[in-house]
Amino acid sequence: MTACDTALVSRLVSLLLFLPALAQADYMDHFAQRDDVGPHKAPSLGDTRVLLIPVEVKGFPPIDRAKLERFFSPDDPNGFVRYYETASLGRYRPRVTVGPTIAYDSCPLPAAQFPTCRVARGDINSFSAGIDLLRDAVKRTDEQLDFTQFDVSGRAGTPDRWADGVMLLTNVPFGGIAFPIGYFNRGDNLAGGTNGPLMADGIRIPHVAVAGDTDVFVMVHEFGHLLGLTDLYDEAGNYAGLQLSFMGAWLYDQNIVLPDAETRYRLRWANWLQVQGRQRITLRPVETSGDVARVGIGDEYFLIENRGPGAFDKSLPVRGLAVFHVDRAVASVTSQGSFPKLGAKEGDFVNRILDCVNCDAWHPYIRLVQADGAFDLEANRRFKAEDDLFRAGSSLLNDASNSVRSKTNPSNGSNLYSGQPSGFALNDVRELADGSIEVTLDAPASGQCGEKLCAEGDGCAPVQCGEPPAKTGCTSVDGAPLLAVLLLLEQRFGRRQRR
Numbered sequence: 251m252t253a254c255d256t257a258l259v260s261r262l263v264s265l266l267l268f269l270p271a272l273a274q275a276d277y278m279d280h281f282a283q284r285d286d287v288g289p290h291k292a293p294s295l296g297d298t299r300v301l302l303i304p305v306e307v308k309g310f311p312p313i314d315r316a317k318l319e320r321f322f323s324p325d326d327p328n329g330f331v332r333y334y335e336t337a338s339l340g341r342y343r344p345r346v347t348v349g350p351t352i353a354y355d356s357c358p359l360p361a362a363q364f365p366t367c368r369v370a371r372g373d374i375n376s377f378s379a380g381i382d383l384l385r386d387a388v389k390r391t392d393e394q395l396d397f398t399q400f401d402v403s404g405r406a407g408t409p410d411r412w413a414d415g416v417m418l419l420t421n422v423p424f425g426g427i428a429f430p431i432g433y434f435n436r437g438d439n440l441a442g443g444t445n446g447p448l449m450a451d452g453i454r455i456p457h458v459a460v461a462g463d464t465d466v467f468v469m470v471h472e473f474g475h476l477l478g479l480t481d482l483y484d485e486a487g488n489y490a491g492l493q494l495s496f497m498g499a500w501l502y503d504q505n506i507v508l509p510d511a512e513t514r515y516r517l518r519w520a521n522w523l524q525v526q527g528r529q530r531i532t533l534r535p536v537e538t539s540g541d542v543a544r545v546g547i548g549d550e551y552f553l554i555e556n557r558g559p560g561a562f563d564k565s566l567p568v569r570g571l572a573v574f575h576v577d578r579a580v581a582s583v584t585s586q587g588s589f590p591k592l593g594a595k596e597g598d599f600v601n602r603i604l605d606c607v608n609c610d611a612w613h614p615y616i617r618l619v620q621a622d623g624a625f626d627l628e629a630n631r632r633f634k635a636e637d638d639l640f641r642a643g644s645s646l647l648n649d650a651s652n653s654v655r656s657k658t659n660p661s662n663g664s665n666l667y668s669g670q671p672s673g674f675a676l677n678d679v680r681e682l683a684d685g686s687i688e689v690t691l692d693a694p695a696s697g698q699c700g701e702k703l704c705a706e707g708d709g710c711a712p713v714q715c716g717e718p719p720a721k722t723g724c725t726s727v728d729g730a731p732l733l734a735v736l737l738l739l740e741q742r743f744g745r746r747q748r749r
């Protein structure tokens with residue numbers, strides 16, 4: 251089901267002990283900040299050129315190149331490119347080159363440790379052997395391809411000498427991992443030096459998304475890590491993890507699921523509607539509109555989006571509102587002391603793998619609030635869109651007891667994790683013929699409009715906060731006086747100006 255190999259945890263942690271203090275930036279930090287596109291993240295906006303390296307080992311089911319090229323071409327409606335273009339509202343447009351197949355006559359991993367070439371999840375030996383394999387595959391690809399073509403973008407949208415994204419797909423049985431080789435490499439960097447990112451034609455490769463069994467769907471998830479996303483399923487298996495997210499509890503069938511609202515919001519792929527006061531809002535299907543309503547500010551808030559079957563999310567039998575309760579302040583205590591799980595300090599990703607941000611079903615980083623209030627997901631029962639999405643007749647209100655929600659106190663209120671009221675309420679859901687959903691949302695009455703994710707660009711700021719200004723055709727934020735002036739003008743000049 252999942253993708254990330256949680257291998258080598260103890261070894262990773264011991265490595266951390268002697269790593270120098272580094273910049274405040276990390277792999278897979280769910281865009282706690284994104285100034286580190288390049289060294290820690292692949293660009294997730296604009297046009298990029300991504301490389302896929304097929305690695306075929308004799309004795310395992312051969313790689314079907316035609317099938318592979320189809321899945322990674324923009325022509326496959328169910329493929330990698332169309333998925334990311336759809337999920338991002340066309341804001342992220344990767345183009346994938348399927349590199350020459352790198353063939354091995356025998357297993358490229360040390361026979362003593364991997365007699366059948368099968369890499370079990372959590373196998374500590376695969377760590378160093380994996381680095382050697384990645385290095386060799388990049389080196390052999392570099393002999394045949396010019397890597398400068400795989401750097402057309404970066405933090406500023408221009409070439410930055412960091413690869414836009416590199417994937418390695420092998421036919422060997424292996425679950426999948428997004429491997430920050432730049433962080434772990436202590437050997438040859440392929441450019442005459444040692445340590446750090448691999449280099450090819452002057453282009454640095456800081457991390458590689460790896461999937462085995464030629465499983466292209468696992469690769470879609472692993473590539474999400476390269477964009478900065480963390481795992482949202484529960485590796486510990488207490489429950490499945492976050493539903494309705496390709497970084498979460500996605501069973502790898504042919505239906506790729508869309509990103510959860512928080513992922514979309516953080517990647518700046520959303521059409522962000524900040525709610526203030528009581529508003530009747532129309533949320534169009536998120537797949538085509540990107541509409542995400544946000545109630546609350548700061549680290550803890552709710553996101554609401556319209557999910558249903560479309561080009562993706564095909565397995566959803568019904569349409570409804572998905573409500574996500576987000577708490578970016580989720581913290582953990584490990585043997586290394588107390589860490590913020592979403593901390594952006596380099597190396598924190600190891601901690602997130604160890605003790606994942608979504609593993610506590612009752613207080614994860616992102617929790618799907620279920621309309622039926624039955625807490626089936628927390629009890630590791632099945633996700634059922636019919637019951638868990640908010641549809642006609644369902645609502646979400648404050649629980650007046652203001653108590654902390656837990657397994658022994660499963661109150662399905664809109665309260666914060668502290669138990670205190672959030673000011674959020676959801677009422678009067680109505681699905682329209684075109685798939686849009688009208689809903690009445692309550693949010694705190696003031697002070698909701700000041701937040702931004704970034705200075706400028708798509709998704710940086712709410713496209714709307716509070717009631718939209720009256721449709722006067724003018725851009726003034728102060729609608730009422732403007733309307734009065736226009737009415738005066740109309741009286742004076744007749745109806746010519748009416749639109």
Ligand SMILES: [Zn+2]
Nearest residue numbers: 253254471481
């Ligand atoms: Zn993963």
